[in-house]
Amino acid sequence: MKPHTSKAFESELERLQQQILRMGALVEKAIEDAMASLVERDGERARGVIARDHEINRYEVEIDERCIELLALRQPAATDLRLIITGLKISTDLERIGDLAVNMSERVLELVDQPPLKPLIDLPRMADAARDMVRRSLDAYVQRDAAAAKAVCESDDVVDRLNDQIFRELLTYMMENPANISRALGLILIARYLERIADHATNISEMVIYLVKGKDIRHTHVPEDPRFC
Amino acid sequence: MDEPVRIDCQNVEVWYGSKQALHGISIRIPSNRVTALIGPSGCGKSTFLRCLNRMNDLVPGARTRGSILLDGEDILSPATDVVDLRRRVGMVFQRWNPFPKSVFDNVAYGPRIHGIRDKARLAEIVEDALRKASLWDEVKDRLRSSALELSGGQQQRLCIARALAVEPEVLLMDEPASALDPISTARLEDLIGELKERYTIVIVTHNMQQAARVSDYTGFFYMGRLVEYDRTQTIFTSPAQEQTEAYITGRFG
Numbered sequence: 001m002k003p004h005t006s007k008a009f010e011s012e013l014e015r016l017q018q019q020i021l022r023m024g025a026l027v028e029k030a031i032e033d034a035m036a037s038l039v040e041r042d043g044e045r046a047r048g049v050i051a052r053d054h055e056i057n058r059y060e061v062e063i064d065e066r067c068i069e070l071l072a073l074r075q076p077a078a079t080d081l082r083l084i085i086t087g088l089k090i091s092t093d094l095e096r097i098g099d100l101a102v103n104m105s106e107r108v109l110e111l112v113d114q115p116p117l118k119p120l121i122d123l124p125r126m127a128d129a130a131r132d133m134v135r136r137s138l139d140a141y142v143q144r145d146a147a148a149a150k151a152v153c154e155s156d157d158v159v160d161r162l163n164d165q166i167f168r169e170l171l172t173y174m175m176e177n178p179a180n181i182s183r184a185l186g187l188i189l190i191a192r193y194l195e196r197i198a199d200h201a202t203n204i205s206e207m208v209i210y211l212v213k214g215k216d217i218r219h220t221h222v223p224e225d226p227r228f229c
Numbered sequence: 230m231d232e233p234v235r236i237d238c239q240n241v242e243v244w245y246g247s248k249q250a251l252h253g254i255s256i257r258i259p260s261n262r263v264t265a266l267i268g269p270s271g272c273g274k275s276t277f278l279r280c281l282n283r284m285n286d287l288v289p290g291a292r293t294r295g296s297i298l299l300d301g302e303d304i305l306s307p308a309t310d311v312v313d314l315r316r317r318v319g320m321v322f323q324r325w326n327p328f329p330k331s332v333f334d335n336v337a338y339g340p341r342i343h344g345i346r347d348k349a350r351l352a353e354i355v356e357d358a359l360r361k362a363s364l365w366d367e368v369k370d371r372l373r374s375s376a377l378e379l380s381g382g383q384q385q386r387l388c389i390a391r392a393l394a395v396e397p398e399v400l401l402m403d404e405p406a407s408a409l410d411p412i413s414t415a416r417l418e419d420l421i422g423e424l425k426e427r428y429t430i431v432i433v434t435h436n437m438q439q440a441a442r443v444s445d446y447t448g449f450f451y452m453g454r455l456v457e458y459d460r461t462q463t464i465f466t467s468p469a470q471e472q473t474e475a476y477i478t479g480r481f482g
Contacts, residue, residue, distance in 0.1 A: 005415035006442070008422050072465040073441040 009074055016066055016087050017142060020094075023059035024138040027094050028131055030056065030101035031197060035127035038108045038190065039120055046105035046112070056098035063091040079211070086211045090141065093200040093207075097134060100193040100200075107186045107193075117173060117183040126162045126194045129155065133201035140208045149208035152201060159198035166191040230446075232259040235399060235429040236281060241295035243276050243285060250276045252453045254295070258399075258446075263421060263430045265440035265461065268450035269481065274433045277450065278401050281431060282318035283311055299399070316343070319392030323404040325384040327376035327391070332359075332368050335376045335387055339395040354394055361427075362390035363420045382413030386420065393428075400424065402432040406439065418443045437477060441465045449473045 004010040030049050037045035067088045070076060076084055133152050140149040170184040170191075206218045236258040243251040251273045258264050258281075266274040276285065283304060285291040296303050304314055316339070327335050336355040345351055355372070359365040364386040368379070376387055385405060392400060402421075406414040421430060421443050434440050440447050441461060448458040449472070457464065457473040468474045475481050 005412060006419050006422075008419065009442075068466060069462050073462060075438050075441070 004080075012066075012070060012074075013080065013083065016063070016070070016084070019059065019063050019066065020087060020090055021138060021142065023056060023063065023091065023094050024134065026052070026056050026059065027097050027101070028134055030098055031104075031127060031131045031134070034101045034104040034108065035124055037105060038111065039124055041112050041116070043109055043112045046108040049105040050102050053098050053102045056095060060091045060095040064088060067091075078214075082211045082214065086141070086207045089207050090138075090204050093203050097197050097200050100197050104190050104193050107190050111183060111186045114183055117180060117187065122162055122166050122169075123187065123191060123194070126159060126166070126191060129159050129162065130194045130197040130201065133159070133198050134204070137201045137204040137208065140205060141211070144208075144212050146209050146212040149205035149212070152205040156198050156202045159195055163191050163195040230257060230259060232262065234258065235260040235300070236431075237296075237298040238280075239296045239298075241277065241280055241293065241297060243273075243280065243294075244290075244292045245288065246290040250453055251280075254455050256448055256455055256458055258429060258431055260429050261425055261427075262445040263425050263432060263443055264446045264448065265444035266431065266433045266448045266450060267435070267437055267440045267476075268456075269476070270435070271452075272450040273453040274448075274450045275403055276453075278403055278431060278433045281399070281401055282315050282320055283309075284315075284320065286311065316395045317397055318399040318401060319395070319397035320401040320403070321385070321388050321392055321405050323407050325381065325388050325408075327379075327384050327387050329375070329377060331373045332376050332379070332387060333372040336390050336394045339391060343395060355390075358390040358394040359387075361393050361424070362386045363416070363423070364390055380413075382409050382416065385409065385413075385417065389420070389424075397428060399429045399431065402430065404434055404436075405432065407434070407436065414439070449476060451476070 004013070030052065033045055033049045036042065037049065067084050070084050071081075074080075133155050136148060136155075137152045139145070140152065167188055170188050173180045174184045203218075206216075210216050210218075234257045238254055238256045238258070241251055241254040242249065254273075254277055266278060268274050279285045279288075280293055280297060281304075283293075285293055293305060295305070297305050299314075299318065302309075304318075328338060330338070333355055336358050337351045340351060340354050345354070356365060356369075359368060364383060367383060368387075371378075376384060379387060385408075389400070389405075406417050409417060418439065421432070424430060425445075432440075432444065444461045446458065447461045447464045449456045449464065449468075449470075451472060457468060457470045459469070464473060465477060468477060
């Protein structure tokens with residue numbers, strides 16, 4: 001698309017996107033650190049995620065302020081309007097993902113004091129998948145790539161299935177021995193947070209499709225019935 | 230407002246005959262910023278603008294009271310050199326009004342009147358002013374052609390170049406884009422954004438969205454009074470006065 005006649009407006013839009021990308025990078029790192037702290041049983045690393053969450057929150061406030069200003073002062077239309085609305089919504093989703101990484105880290109701090117329940121295979125896979133979805137959804141946003149965004153929405157099934165798998169497996173541990181319950185619950189919750197992170201990445205992707213196509217596809221998917229997968 | 234002030238107005242009042250048009254206007258115009266004056270028709274914003282370079286002196290029966298300090302000197306004082314004031318505080322009008330002369334002569338007119346005769350120097354001044362007004366590339370090969378052959382947007386920018394040629398400090402603009410199409414308007418607004426690096430700009434506009442796009446500070450006038458004056462982003466996101474909010478959201482009258 002041709003740049004806007006007003007260079008000032010064009011650079012303001014560019015700044016907004018850069019801020020969203022920077023927020024995204026912080027959020028991806030938070031997910032990475034939270035999972036690494038679990039795998040490596042590193043309480044310090046987990047505390048780091050919790051401490052740095054305020055930076056992510058600050059980005060949300062700044063991005064929202066910038067979007068409101070752009071709406072008030074620039075009267076954007078069409079794609080520009082959708083870009084700014086999308087920015088508002090993406091910042092909310094990213095902030096929630098940041099909070100979920102904090103939740104993961106809080107569970108890690110509880111788990112680190114106890115001996116490991118089982119080798120961790122599926123949870124790191126789930127974290128990689130979720131992080132990848134976040135990254136790909138933000139790439140789709142910057143590239144204005146509706147097809148890439150749609151692919152992220154479709155990846156959500158993989159994460160949902162991993163979540164179900166992990167739950168079923170940990171259920172057996174809990175049934176086997178009550179002493180396992182507290183650790184198993186911690187891991188189930190971490191899986192739940194990752195599943196929520198993937199959902200937020202899906203939300204971001206749906207907004208990207210809205211941005212590119214002007215079509216709101218939220219809540220129009222027919223969910224796959226897990227019993228028939 | 231904690232920015233350096235270029236024009237400091239205290240209690241400015243204007244009468245046209247027995248009718249009071251402005252009531253106690255106190256406002257500080259910041260240097261190197263764009264200040265927009267908005268308000269409904271007849272609210273006094275253009276009258277106030279014309280105070281800043283004493284154009285109201287030319288209206289029979291007009292009287293001005295109060296003080297207007299430009300860099301600390303009261304321009305309303307009888308000792309003021311009004312001609313020099315109007316060089317320092319230039320003005321661009323709603324309807325572009327180039328002289329019926331060539332592009333070159335339009336811009337060179339002011340410097341010539343101020344005594345500059347040297348051809349090379351004039352050529353330099355004209356090119357500089359046209360560049361600053363973002364018009365040079367479009368007219369450099371037709372400097373001797375008539376100004377009236379340019380498009381509306383170009384003629385308006387020519388008027389800006391004409392004002393810039395005499396090295397003003399302040400540029401007053403009275404609805405400079407209201408007769409222009411959207412693309413010319415956008416180019417003009419972009420130019421205003423660039424000009425504030427060097428000049429202090431006060432612009433009257435009935436187009437609120439333009440004020441929102443282009444200005445750093447906005448003053449809302451109503452019935453001869455200054456209702457509210459603040460950073461543009463504050464005025465347009467959360468104004469303090471109900472009247473301002475009513476005007477801006479279109480819940481007026």
